[in-house]
Amino acid sequence: MCNANDTQPRLKRRPVGRSVEHLEQLMDLEHGRMSRDVFWDRDIYEQELERIFARCWLFVAHESQIPKAGDYVSTYMGEDNVLIVRQKDGSVRGFLNTCPHRGNKVCFADLGNARQFVCNYHGWAFGIDGALKGMHASSAYEESGLDKSAHGLHPVAQIDSYRGLIFATLDPQAPSLAEYLGDFRYYLDAIFDMDEGGTEFIGGCVKSVIQCNWKFASENFVGDILHAGWTHDSGAKAMVGGPVAEVHKFPEQSYHVNFNGHGWEFNQDIVGNAATLGDKEIMKYLYVLQPKVAERLGELRSKMIGAISSCTLFPNSSFLPGQNTFRTWHPRGPGAIELHTWTFVNRNAPQAVKDAWRKGTMMTFSPSGVFEMDDGENWEYSTRTNSGFVTRQQDLYLGLGHETRLTDTGLPGNVYRGQINEANQRAFYQRWFDLMEAPSWGCVPQRDVATMEVKA
């Protein structure tokens, strides 16, 4: 369904702003050091909106949310509000949710089915294909010679999907989604293609605000299982009657893997994450499914389906296998995020199992969930302490797991021994730095070379 807008973009951008100076002094990843400024500075944040969020492929919807023509969701790409709309030919398109006349929002619902989007202000009306179809007092515009074809909703630059996950980018120069995900698709299949029916989102979107920098959330899911044994110990005891598994004692059975800044930490215990939901039906479902996944995707990936693990797709969407929460950390200034979460399940799973998962994500990873509350508190204070002028002159440490790189596993991407590691976090910030320094996509260093096919 790849849909690139080959027409000249109408969006006129200011010439790329001057980069924040001396960004290279904020990172010394080789020695596991980084500055706190990246979590606090407003100029850095503004540059992120331009060079990260207006440039990267961002998750915008799951195919299952918009099955029929006219179905739409309203979501964000950075702070840009966009509408993602199923077309009559089955393709998906995306538009900025703003009227090109006087700028008002044209759709106020989070999701629904529409025959058109009509602006409340002056009645400009747009088809689900974004085309301007007419307006209130249309004869007055006709007398003024308005060219309706030149004033449709602003389209996103490119939109495409992988295994049911729809992504879009606002940068016409961005590489294809296949290139952007690269070899990370190998791991994504373990969750989004473990069953032939694929996945779906169930229930609604749960939203909350956390007063933290967006990168604390992303870097936590990209590779930080370390915190679980400490932060979530009491939550785990409440949910499963015991502490979090001591994963640091078994590094030979677990990994950090990353590609293009996307990262996944995982072990091979099949159901470790799922167990925290405290539901036996989910455990039984995964145990029965695992041998079938082994046939489909091989032994290693079959053991990832509900294992102790977490993943971030660069820059700001994350998910947890087993706990089945998918989420996007929308930035709201350097010190806040708007968190949108959904429950995903295998489409072919029994209804009772789907219901158990929806209940389970509420109990663990919702605003009142036993684990999410713990995380939010930590990230808020990791952000807020940096209001101190002297405090934010102090470096942070990110050096866990040096010398753990593995080159003989046969697995794609960059592979590291042991999930208690900060290799993925360093790769995440390396990607962040590369994008922040590059004036255009063509200048972004291609550090990771894909071995999987990237042609559409």
Place this chain on the structure above:
Amino acid sequence: MAEPIFLIKKSDLDAGCVRRVECGGQALAVYNLGGCFYATQDGCTHATASLSEGEIIDDDCIACPVHDGTFHIPSGQAMSFPCEHALRTFKVIEQGDEVLVDLEQEADEAADAI
């Protein structure tokens, strides 16, 4: 009463569908509602729009493709914002597989409504 003019073959318009037909120098929207045929002016009375590009909803109403205002197809009456003025309707005569129109007479349902 004027001489009925040929509009469309019944078999060319499926139930639940609407099509624009040029007839006697004007644009008509011709509808098939469950096997009964109707004709109204094609232009919306609110703003510039071709109703035949809209969608038939609630069994017998046409939703304008521009602002989603609705008209009752058999009577032409405006049903919802922003439409306020009724559509001109035309009397339709079915003859075998053919649908004819009398451009000088309103539909029976419209005459009843007045």
